Amino acid sequence: MINLLGISCFYHDSAAAIVQDGEIIAAAQEERFTRIKHDSTFPRNSINYCLEEAFLEPNELNAIIFYDNPIYSFDRLIKTFINSEKSIEDQWCKAIPRFLSSKFSIQSLIQDMLNIQIPVYVTRHHLSHAASAFFPSPFESAAILTVDGVGEWATTSISFGQDREVETLKEINFPHSLGLLYSAFTYYCGFKVNSGEYKLMGLAPYGNPVYVDMIYEHLVAIKSDGSFRLNMDFFGYLDSDYMTNQKFHQLFGGLPRKPETMITKKEMDLASSIQKVTEDIIKGLAKHAKELTGSDSLCLAGGVALNCVSNGILDNSKLFKNLWIQPAAGDAGGALGAALAASHMLFKIPRKLNINKDSQKGSLLGPSYSTYEVRAALDQYGAIYDVVDDAKERAFRIANAIKDGKIVGFMNGRMEFGPRALGSRSILGDPRREDTQAKMNLKIKYRESFRPFAPSILKSRANEWFDLNNDSPYMLLVTTISKDKRKSFNKKELSNNNLLNIVNIPKSTIPAVTHVDYSARIQTITIENNSEYFNLISAFESLTGCPVLVNTSFNVRGEPIVCSPDDAYKCFMRTEMDLLVVENCIMQKSHQPHNQPDDSWKDQYELD
Amino acid sequence: MILGRINMNSTRNQKLSSHFYRKLFLKAAKKLRDKGYIPIELSLSDEESWYSSPSQNDDFVLFEKEKVAEQLSDLWSSSGLVELSSLVPEFMHLSDNLEFDYIYNSEIPPFIYVMY
Incomplete structure (x- = not known):
C-alpha cells in the first residue's frame, strides 16, 4: 500500500491530506483546529488528524509532497524585488525572513514533527491544483483550467488529464493574474484581500457593469487566444503593501472605500464590472482549453474557481458538456492535489475511475466524533x-x-x-x-x-x-x-x-x-x-x-x-x-x- | 486579539534582512537592471501571453535543504544571472541565521495578496 501525505502551507489556508493507493482518505484545513481563520502556519494539527483517520504511524508513510516548489517561488520573489527601482526595504524585510525560514525549512519541519527520515517531494503549485480537479473527477480524460493569484510564476494554466497523467500545456505568468485583478477590486471596494472576494461577487448583482469599457481600455488586454495581460501602471502589488496605486484611484475617481463604511452605488457598479470582466476572461480561457484539448469535459481549480457565478455562466454556455470543480479549489486543496498527483504520476498507482460518481466523497473528509x-x-x-x-x-x-x-x-x-x-x-x-x-x-x-x-x-x-x-x-x-x-x-x-x-x-x-x-x-x-x-x-x-x-x-x-x-x-x-x-x-x-x-x-x- | 503566533525574533530577523538588502541586494539588482535585464515581463504587446509548458522534470523534485543552494545557483547561472548566483552563499548564510519566523498574520496588511 502506498501512503502519501500532501501538505499546503505558508501562503493562505494551510492543510493536509492523505491518499492511500490513490484513494482519498482524509483532508482538513488547519484553521479548523487552531480556530484562526485562514491559518497559514505549518499544518501540524491537520497532519495529526490525517494520520489518525488513516490509522497510520508516520513511518508507514511512503513520501510527503509539498504543493509548491520553493525554488521557483523564491526566484519570482527575488526578481520582483529586482524589478523595483525604488527602495522597497520594508517589503523585503517582511517577505525574505518569512520565506527563508519557512518554505526552505519544509523538510526539517516535517521530519522534526514526525520524528522520521522520509522523502519530501515538492511539486508545482498549478499541477497540485490541476491534479486536485482532475483525479477526483468522474472523467476519463478532461481539459483542466487552473486560475488563481499566483503559485511560483504561474497564475493560470491549461492542462490535459488522461488516465493517471496530467500534462500542463500552457501557462500565464505573474504579474498577469486574474486572481490578483479580482483581489485589486476587492481591496478597492473596501473588502479584505484573500477573504472578501466572495463578498464582491455577492455585491455584483446590485450594480451595473458601467466600468467594463474602462477596465478593458486601461487595465486588461485580452488576446485572441484567451490569454491576457495587466497594465501594471495601475497596480501596487509589485512594490507596495497595497493592491492598487494612485493611478488606479484616479481612474476610478477616488480613494478605496474604507472597510465597514457604507457601500455605495459606485462599489456595486465596480463589483458588477469586474465580475463581467472575470466571466469574459474565464470564457476565453475555457474556449482556448477546448481548442487545445478537444475534450468534452472540463475540470476547474484555483481560487478563482470559487467564483460560482462565473462557474454557472460557464456551465450554461455549454462550451463543455461536463464540468467538475474541486470544492477545495483554493490553496488548501493543493495538499490533496499534491498527494493525488504523486500517487498517480510518481508512484504510478492506477486510477480507479467511476464515471457515474466522483471520488471526492462528498468532500466530507474531515473529523467526525462518536x-x-x-x-x-x-x-x-x-x-x-x-x-x-x-x-x-x-x-x-x-x-x-x-x-x-x-x-x-x-x-x-x-x-x-x-x-x-x-x-x-x-x-x-x-x-x-x-x-x-x-x-x-x-x-x-x-x-x-x-x-x-x-x-x-x-x-x-x-x-x-x-x-x-x-x-x-x-x-x-x-x-x-x-x-x-x-x-x-x-x-x-x-x-x-x-x-x-x-x-x-x-x-x-x-x-x-x-x-x-x-x-x-x-x-x-x-x-x-x-x-x-x-x-x-x-x-x-x-x-x-x-x-x-x-x-x-x-x-x-x-x-x-x-x-x-x-x-x-x-x-x-x-x-x-x-x-x-x-x-x-x-x-x-x-x-x-x-x-x-x-x-x-x-x-x-x-x-x- | 488572537491573530497568529508571536515571533520573538522578528527584530533580529529584520536587522539581518535589512543589512542584506542594503549591502548586497541593491547593488546586484542595479547591476542587472543596468545590463538591461528585464526580470518581469510587463509589456502589453499584442503577442500571446501564454508560456509553453514547464519541464516535466519539475513535476516532482526531491527537496533537501542541503541542495537548495545548488538548485538556486544552477537556476540563476543557467540564465546568465551571475549577480544572483553569486549571492546564493549569502542567501544561505542569511537563511541559517534567521530564527524560524512563524507566520504572524498581523505583519501582513490585509490589503495585499500574500505572495511569499
Whole structure:
C-alpha cells in the first residue's frame, strides 16, 4: 500500500491530506483546529488528524509532497524585488525572513514533527491544483483550467488529464493574474484581500457593469487566444503593501472605500464590472482549453474557481458538456492535489475511475466524533440535551423546528474539506419565511449582509425550483430560480444606495435564498452524499412541500467553521440560534444553563 | 486579539534582512537592471501571453535543504544571472541565521495578496 501525505502551507489556508493507493482518505484545513481563520502556519494539527483517520504511524508513510516548489517561488520573489527601482526595504524585510525560514525549512519541519527520515517531494503549485480537479473527477480524460493569484510564476494554466497523467500545456505568468485583478477590486471596494472576494461577487448583482469599457481600455488586454495581460501602471502589488496605486484611484475617481463604511452605488457598479470582466476572461480561457484539448469535459481549480457565478455562466454556455470543480479549489486543496498527483504520476498507482460518481466523497473528509465523544463534550458544559437515536424521528423533530421558524445549528458526521458548509457543519433555516435572512444575519452571524444565503435542495427536485443544467453537490454553481417561483419587485430600489432596503424585499417564494437578480448559489443533495442531511430536507419537504433549506456555515463572523462538538456548543451559546443538533443529541437554547448570548468571541475573531 | 503566533525574533530577523538588502541586494539588482535585464515581463504587446509548458522534470523534485543552494545557483547561472548566483552563499548564510519566523498574520496588511 502506498501512503502519501500532501501538505499546503505558508501562503493562505494551510492543510493536509492523505491518499492511500490513490484513494482519498482524509483532508482538513488547519484553521479548523487552531480556530484562526485562514491559518497559514505549518499544518501540524491537520497532519495529526490525517494520520489518525488513516490509522497510520508516520513511518508507514511512503513520501510527503509539498504543493509548491520553493525554488521557483523564491526566484519570482527575488526578481520582483529586482524589478523595483525604488527602495522597497520594508517589503523585503517582511517577505525574505518569512520565506527563508519557512518554505526552505519544509523538510526539517516535517521530519522534526514526525520524528522520521522520509522523502519530501515538492511539486508545482498549478499541477497540485490541476491534479486536485482532475483525479477526483468522474472523467476519463478532461481539459483542466487552473486560475488563481499566483503559485511560483504561474497564475493560470491549461492542462490535459488522461488516465493517471496530467500534462500542463500552457501557462500565464505573474504579474498577469486574474486572481490578483479580482483581489485589486476587492481591496478597492473596501473588502479584505484573500477573504472578501466572495463578498464582491455577492455585491455584483446590485450594480451595473458601467466600468467594463474602462477596465478593458486601461487595465486588461485580452488576446485572441484567451490569454491576457495587466497594465501594471495601475497596480501596487509589485512594490507596495497595497493592491492598487494612485493611478488606479484616479481612474476610478477616488480613494478605496474604507472597510465597514457604507457601500455605495459606485462599489456595486465596480463589483458588477469586474465580475463581467472575470466571466469574459474565464470564457476565453475555457474556449482556448477546448481548442487545445478537444475534450468534452472540463475540470476547474484555483481560487478563482470559487467564483460560482462565473462557474454557472460557464456551465450554461455549454462550451463543455461536463464540468467538475474541486470544492477545495483554493490553496488548501493543493495538499490533496499534491498527494493525488504523486500517487498517480510518481508512484504510478492506477486510477480507479467511476464515471457515474466522483471520488471526492462528498468532500466530507474531515473529523467526525462518536456519540461518546459528543456527550462527553456536552457534559463538560452541563448542557441539557435529548438523545434521539431514531434517525427518522430526529429528522422530523428538527424539520418541525425549522418549519416553526427556529434557526438550527447542525453538526453531523465528517467535517467538510473546503470553504463551504455542505450540511455537516451548517446553520439551517426556513427559506420561505421573510424574516429568516435578517434573523440569521443579525442574531446568528452578527452582520448586516447584502448577500442572501445558499439553498440546499434535494437533487431530485432541483429542476422544479431552479434552472440547473448540472448537478451542484459542492455549492459551486450559481443559477436562477424558476420563473414560477419568482416575485416581482420594484427595480428602482436598485438605484438606491441603501442595500439593506433591497435585501429585505421578498423576491421569490423562498426569499432567504434569492438574490436581486433571482440567482442562487445552489447545493444539490443526494442520500449518497450526506444521508443525515438528505433525511432532514426530505422531512422538511413532507411537512411543508418545500424541498429547500437555507444553509450557511456554522460559525460567527470571522470564526472558522466549527470542527468539534465543543466548538459547536460554544458557537451555539454565543448566538441566538434556537436549536443545536450534534449527532444524535438535540438541545434547545431555552433549556441550557447560562443561556444569555455571550459576545466575548468578538475579541477573539477578527472581522472578515 | 488572537491573530497568529508571536515571533520573538522578528527584530533580529529584520536587522539581518535589512543589512542584506542594503549591502548586497541593491547593488546586484542595479547591476542587472543596468545590463538591461528585464526580470518581469510587463509589456502589453499584442503577442500571446501564454508560456509553453514547464519541464516535466519539475513535476516532482526531491527537496533537501542541503541542495537548495545548488538548485538556486544552477537556476540563476543557467540564465546568465551571475549577480544572483553569486549571492546564493549569502542567501544561505542569511537563511541559517534567521530564527524560524512563524507566520504572524498581523505583519501582513490585509490589503495585499500574500505572495511569499
